Amino acid sequence: MPQQNFPQLTPIDSRIRIPQHYQRQPLISRLVSRYGVTVNITAAMLTPAENYGWFNLQLQGNSEHISDGLLYLQNLGVNLMQLSIPGNVQDNFSSQPFPNSSHKFSPLPIPQHPPTYEIKNGQSYRLRLQICILKDYHQTPIIFDLVSRYGVTVNIIAASLLANQQDDGWFDLDIWGKPEQLFSSFNHLKMLNLPLWIDASSLHGHII
Incomplete structure (x- = not known):
């Protein structure tokens, strides 16, 4: 049986800038589920009040899948600001306090057993x-x-x-x-x- 040659797994760094109207879309999640790309977020700044947010992503996987995933983002209007060898992306943004005081999050006891849910028509x-x-x-x-x-x-x-x-x-x-x-x-x-x-x-x- 002839040996098949698959594209090499190529890790690359990318910075993407996301317009505000796409900030509530699961873009990173779709890179994984639709295109099979391994994605690690190495830096990010995203706040609802800003017109743009950005992510530094390290992408790894089939070269064709990475290209398809990046093309998907560009077709949505997400700006691909930089592609580079891992480790070359820099940023100088200041940090924000944690936890984010603009949200009403509260620590809860860790449940020992799964909660019981009412399932309706396969609803998520x-x-x-x-x-x-x-x-x-x-x-x-x-x-x-x-x-x-x-x-x-x-x-x-x-x-x-x-x-x-x-x-x-x-x-x-x-x-x-x-x-x-x-x-x-x-x-x-x-x-x-x-x-x-x-x-x-x-x-x-x-x-x-």
């Missing part, structure tokens, strides 16, 4: 939380792991993560999925020992 549910990205986790593809392992859709609605890896950062996340997917995702984040703040209002009407 939302879990909203804020997660502290400790500086030792800057090279861990947290969002990629949630999407690829548990099949959830993750939307990053706000973020502050510096590229210098000297400070902790934070993400505000909307995680969509079936109840068992959400609980597995939550357990995964717990096991990483990252501080979590849950927005309990996102669960209202779903837990019985």
Whole structure:
């Protein structure tokens, strides 16, 4: 049987700038679920009040899949600002305090058993939380792991993560999925020992 040649897995760094009207779209999640690209967010600044947000992404995977994913972003109007060899992207943005005081997140007791949900017609549910990205986790593809392992859709609605890896950062996340997917995702984040703040209002009407 002839040997097949597959494109080499090529890690690249990219900076993308996201216009405000796409900041509530799960763009990073789609790079994973639609194009099979391994994505690690190495730096980010995204706030609802700004016209643009940006992400520094390290992308790894089939070269064709990466190209297709970047083309998808460009077709949406997301600006591809830089492509480079890993480690060359710099930024000088100042950090924001954690937790983000503009959001009403509160620490909750860690549940020992899955909550009971009312399922209607295969409906997806939302879990909203804020997660502290400790500086030792800057090279861990947290969002990629949630999407690829548990099949959830993750939307990053706000973020502050510096590229210098000297400070902790934070993400505000909307995680969509079936109840068992959400609980597995939550357990995964717990096991990483990252501080979590849950927005309990996102669960209202779903837990019985």
